[in-house]
Amino acid sequence: MKNLKTNGSKDPLGLFSSPPVDQVGITERAKRFTTRSLKTDCKSDGLRMILSMIDLTTLEGADTPRKVRQLCYKAEHLHDSIPDLPSTAAVCVYPTLVKVAKDALSESSTVKIASVATAFPAGQGHLDHKLEETRRAVEDGADEIDMVISRGKFLSGDYAYVSDEIAQVKEACQGARLKVILETGELGTLDAVRRASDIAIRSGADFIKTSTGKISPAATLPITLVMLLAIRDHYFATGEMIGMKPAGGISKSKLALQYLLMVKETLGDAWLDNEWFRFGASSLANDVLMQVAKQEEGVYQAAQYFSKD
Amino acid sequence: MKRLEVLKTYKLYIGGEFPRTESGRYYTPTGRNDAQLGNICLSSRKDFRNAVVAARSAVGGWAGRSAFNRSQILYRIGEMLEGRKAQFVDELYRQGVSQAAAKKEVEEAIDICVYYAGWCDKYQQVFSAVNPVASSHFNFSVYEPVGVVAAIAPESSGLSGVISTVMPIIAGGNSCVLLASEKRPLCSITLGEVLATSDLPGGVVNILTGNREELFSNIISHKDVNALVASDLSDVDRASAQTESVHNLKRLILHKDELLGAESPYLILDTQEVKTTWHPIEASIAGGGKY
Numbered sequence: 001m002k003n004l005k006t007n008g009s010k011d012p013l014g015l016f017s018s019p020p021v022d023q024v025g026i027t028e029r030a031k032r033f034t035t036r037s038l039k040t041d042c043k044s045d046g047l048r049m050i051l052s053m054i055d056l057t058t059l060e061g062a063d064t065p066r067k068v069r070q071l072c073y074k075a076e077h078l079h080d081s082i083p084d085l086p087s088t089a090a091v092c093v094y095p096t097l098v099k100v101a102k103d104a105l106s107e108s109s110t111v112k113i114a115s116v117a118t119a120f121p122a123g124q125g126h127l128d129h130k131l132e133e134t135r136r137a138v139e140d141g142a143d144e145i146d147m148v149i150s151r152g153k154f155l156s157g158d159y160a161y162v163s164d165e166i167a168q169v170k171e172a173c174q175g176a177r178l179k180v181i182l183e184t185g186e187l188g189t190l191d192a193v194r195r196a197s198d199i200a201i202r203s204g205a206d207f208i209k210t211s212t213g214k215i216s217p218a219a220t221l222p223i224t225l226v227m228l229l230a231i232r233d234h235y236f237a238t239g240e241m242i243g244m245k246p247a248g249g250i251s252k253s254k255l256a257l258q259y260l261l262m263v264k265e266t267l268g269d270a271w272l273d274n275e276w277f278r279f280g281a282s283s284l285a286n287d288v289l290m291q292v293a294k295q296e297e298g299v300y301q302a303a304q305y306f307s308k309d
Numbered sequence: 310m311k312r313l314e315v316l317k318t319y320k321l322y323i324g325g326e327f328p329r330t331e332s333g334r335y336y337t338p339t340g341r342n343d344a345q346l347g348n349i350c351l352s353s354r355k356d357f358r359n360a361v362v363a364a365r366s367a368v369g370g371w372a373g374r375s376a377f378n379r380s381q382i383l384y385r386i387g388e389m390l391e392g393r394k395a396q397f398v399d400e401l402y403r404q405g406v407s408q409a410a411a412k413k414e415v416e417e418a419i420d421i422c423v424y425y426a427g428w429c430d431k432y433q434q435v436f437s438a439v440n441p442v443a444s445s446h447f448n449f450s451v452y453e454p455v456g457v458v459a460a461i462a463p464e465s466s467g468l469s470g471v472i473s474t475v476m477p478i479i480a481g482g483n484s485c486v487l488l489a490s491e492k493r494p495l496c497s498i499t500l501g502e503v504l505a506t507s508d509l510p511g512g513v514v515n516i517l518t519g520n521r522e523e524l525f526s527n528i529i530s531h532k533d534v535n536a537l538v539a540s541d542l543s544d545v546d547r548a549s550a551q552t553e554s555v556h557n558l559k560r561l562i563l564h565k566d567e568l569l570g571a572e573s574p575y576l577i578l579d580t581q582e583v584k585t586t587w588h589p590i591e592a593s594i595a596g597g598g599k600y
Contacts, residue, residue, distance in 0.1 A: 299556050300358055302533035303365075 016159040018198045019233075021190040021226055030221035033258045033265075043257070047292050050256045050284070051078060052086035053274045055114055055245065057282050058093060059121075059213065065100045068093055072104035074307055075111045079289045082296060088285065089274035090114045090144060095137040102141035114179070115142035118169060121183075121212035123148035127165060134172040145173050146280075148181045148212060154196060155187070162196075163203045170204035179207035179245055184223045185215040193223055197230035207243035213280065218248025221262060228266040241270065247280025253288040256281075318348040319494065321356060321518065322501030324363030325511015330519075331355045338492050340404045349494050352519035354527040357486065360515040361533050364457045364484040367512025372454045372482035380429035382508045383480060387422030389507040390415070393499070400495040401467045411467075417570045418472040424572045425476040432481070432577050440585070447588040452581040454482035455560055456535035459528045461488045461521065463541045463567040468496040473568040474538055475500075477576035479513055483536075486515045488528070494518045529553040536560035536580050540567045 038046055056075045058067060068091075075088040090112040093101050098115045105111055115137040119125030125133075134145055147169050153161045170178050180200040184193050200208050208227055211218035224246045231242045244263065250256055256279060263271050271277050290301040318335070320327040332353035340346045350356075371379070390397070394415050401411035433452060440448040458478045463470040471487065478485045489497030501516045517524070525546060529537060530553045537550065537559055550561055562579045 297556075299530040299532060300361070300527065302531075302557060305532065305557075 016163070016195065016199055018191070018195040018230075021194050023190050026190060026222045026225055030225050030262070033221060033262050036258065036261055038257050038261075044292070044295055046257050046260055047253060047288050047295075048086060049260065049272065050253060050279065050288050051292075052089060053278050054088040054285050054288075055090045055092045055247075055278050055280045056088045056285060057091070057213070057247070057280055059116060063094060063097060065097065068097045068100045069104040070308075072101050072111070074285070076106065076109055078285060079293070079306060082289075082292060085289075085292070087111050089278055092116065092146065092280065094120070095133055095140070095142070098137050098140040098142045112143040113141055114144040114146055115140075116146045116148075116181075116212075118147040118165075120146070120148050120181075121214040123150050123183075124152065127168070130165070131168060131172045134169050135174070138172070138174050138176045142176055144177045144179060144207075145169070146179045146181055146209060148183060149196065149200065151183055151186045154192075154199075159195075159199055163199050166200055166203035166205060177206040177243075178204065179209045179243070180205040181209045181212055181247075182227075183212055183215060184210050184219075185217050190222065190226050193226050194230055197227045198234075201230060201234050201242050205242065207245050207278070209245040209247055209280065211246075211248040211280075213248035216249070219246035219250055219280075221258065224259065225262060225266065228263065232267055235267075241276060243276045243278065244271070245278040245280055250279055250281050251283045251287060253284070253291045256284060256288065316345060316347055319350065319498040319518065321350050321352060321360075322498065322505065322514070322516040323356070323360045323512075324367070324515065325505060327501070327505075331359070336520075338494065340493075341402065344403065346403060346495055349498075349518050352488075352517040352524065354524065356517055356519075357524055357527050357531070360486045360517055361457060361459075361531055363512040363515055364486050365533055367510055368454070368456055368482075368484040371479070371484055371510055371513045374482075376430035376433065379480065379482065380426045383422055383426035383429060383476065385507045386503060386509065387419050387426060389503045390419045390422060393503060394419075396499060397468055397496055400499060404467055404493045404495060406467060414467060414469050418468045421469065421472045421476055421570065421572060425480040425577070428574050428577060429480045432574050432581075435574065436578060442587075445590045447590060448585065449588070450583050450585045452481070452578065453584050455580050455582050456483060457486065457533060458483045458536045458538060458580050459486050459488070459531075459534045461525075461528070461537070461539040461542070462490045462497060463569070464490050464492065464521070465541070465567065467493050468500070469570045470540075470567055471497050471500060473571045473576075474540075475514060477573075478538060478580050479509075481577045481581050483580050484513045484515075486517065486528075486534070488521060488524060489516060489518045491518070491520055525549075526553065529559070530556055532557040534559060536562060538562045538564075538580065540564040 056071055058071050071091050075091045078085045091101055092114040095115045095117055101113045117134045117137050118130040149162050182196045187193050197208050263277055286306045289306055293301045320329055330350035330352050334351035335348045336351050338346050397415045398411045437451045442448040460474045475485055497516055504514050529550050554561055
């Protein structure tokens with residue numbers, strides 16, 4: 001048992017130990033959120049809140065400057081025929097396209113620029129390159145950095161490396177907010193998710209984020225719940241708030257509303273704000289817009305009446 | 310001891326699967342001698358919405374198949390119907406049709422499948438056109454499927470009304486959401502079981518059962534439905550179809566008479582739209598100007 005807990009000699013002091021996760025309990029609890037139903041005004045407010053929490057994302061090898069400009073326009077003008085819609089929280093792009101996004105967003109825009117960094121999505125790169133990449137993204141104008149942890153190191157038990165790396169990237173962020181992607185689809189167990197969450201939080205993460213979106217499974221309700229509990233425990237211990245960003249696989253507004261419920265009932269109303277909770281998604285926005293339009297107009301909508309993203 | 314017969318619960322057919330209605334509601338229509346036909350799902354507007362989502366995601370792949378392949382699959386539907394002839398005859402009989410008439414109706418339905426299987430790869434070349442224009446261009450008019458078509462099966466029909474409504478729609482590459490007859494739903498649902506085993510991709514045909522009055526306003530106002538095919542609508546429903554369909558300029562094909570056993574390629578064209586395209590003729594191809 002001792003070996004399991006501290007993973008051999010690599011963590012003799014137990015610095016990186018985390019409370020065990022009750023997998024059955026978590027799954028049951030998460031499942032209960034899927035049976036809930038939000039209606040009328042509550043649903044309407046929830047949908048608008050989801051829109052304001054979206055990190056509108058394009059992370060493809062085929063991304064071009066025009067694609068990013070289009071994305072930025074969409075972030076600021078979700079659907080102009082419905083008045084008073086919020087803009088999305090941020091756009092999320094590759095580091096090379098941060099400058100393009102900076103130019104494309106208007107001066108007064110509230111939309112932030114998030115850039116992935118640190119050899120996204122695999123994280124298999126040299127540390128000095130990762131730090132350089134981070135610094136340049138921030139210098140180009142990124143407000144937020146989405147880094148990936150070194151899963152290879154984590155899985156082989158080298159938690160100190162993972163922790164140090166996060167701390168150094170945090171330093172390279174020079175004040176930009178740091179989101180740490182755990183890539184839970186590669187971690188295997190909920191225990192590992194909890195441990196990775198704790199390591200990220202203690203090493204300076206402003207946000208913890210489930211996935212890159214490149215691996216399946218991506219974000220799920222149970223995994224997100226485990227991460228939310230890590231955030232809650234940290235808050236109770238230190239009074240410090242940490243943000244949460246589930247990403248990948250959330251493309252339907254119904255599911256997104258269930259996430260909001262889970263956040264509200266796990267962390268409280270303070271987290272129901274795009275300062276502390278985000279959705280990493282690309283197709284979610286249009287689905288939410290279709291629901292909002294359905295509520296406004298009273299008839300079911302078709303995708304063809306909404307801009308592509 | 311007398312055996313208690315199990316009353317079948319008929320399920321919906323959406324996206325290639327057989328879910329129960331999301332609403333959890335059922336009704337029990339009666340047939341010959343007031344015998345119960347089965348527990349039939351009373352679909353809600355959300356079932357309709359789900360069916361449209363399934364139909365929309367299926368239509369690209371279905372329209373993109375080669376016409377010949379669509380033809381093969383429609384023929385396969387006919388084959389599968391033939392294999393289940395006895396079941397359909399029995400269901401029609403339970404719904405009040407005489408044995409002889411039921412047998413005739415099922416055979417007619419199979420023939421309709423074969424008929425439209427034949428037209429799949431022929432209506433294009435018969436009805437498309439190369440139009441004369443006054444410049445060095447080709448000008449084609451070709452038929453393309455409108456997309457997602459909602460169909461309301463005639464209330465009085467058993468099988469042939471359903472088949473002659475659905476077949477021309479899918480022969481032309483559309484996907485279809487069918488609302489079965491409320492009083493005589495058995496054949497429509499069993500048709501779903503046939504379709505599921507006949508190579509037709511899931512979502513191309515989706516079958517709902519339930520109350521027409523309840524679903525009608527949702528069917529007609531849904532912006533992701535491109536056309537509506539129906540025959541026995543009341544005058545009030547016709548009028549509301551005309552007004553409500555303006556949300557997305559839905560095409561309305563409201564037949565005056567029921568489509569019982571109807572066979573005509575023009576029924577395929579009902580759910581097609583004509584696209585005209587210009588293409589320049591290069592001088593070298595056109596014979597260096599001496600064309």
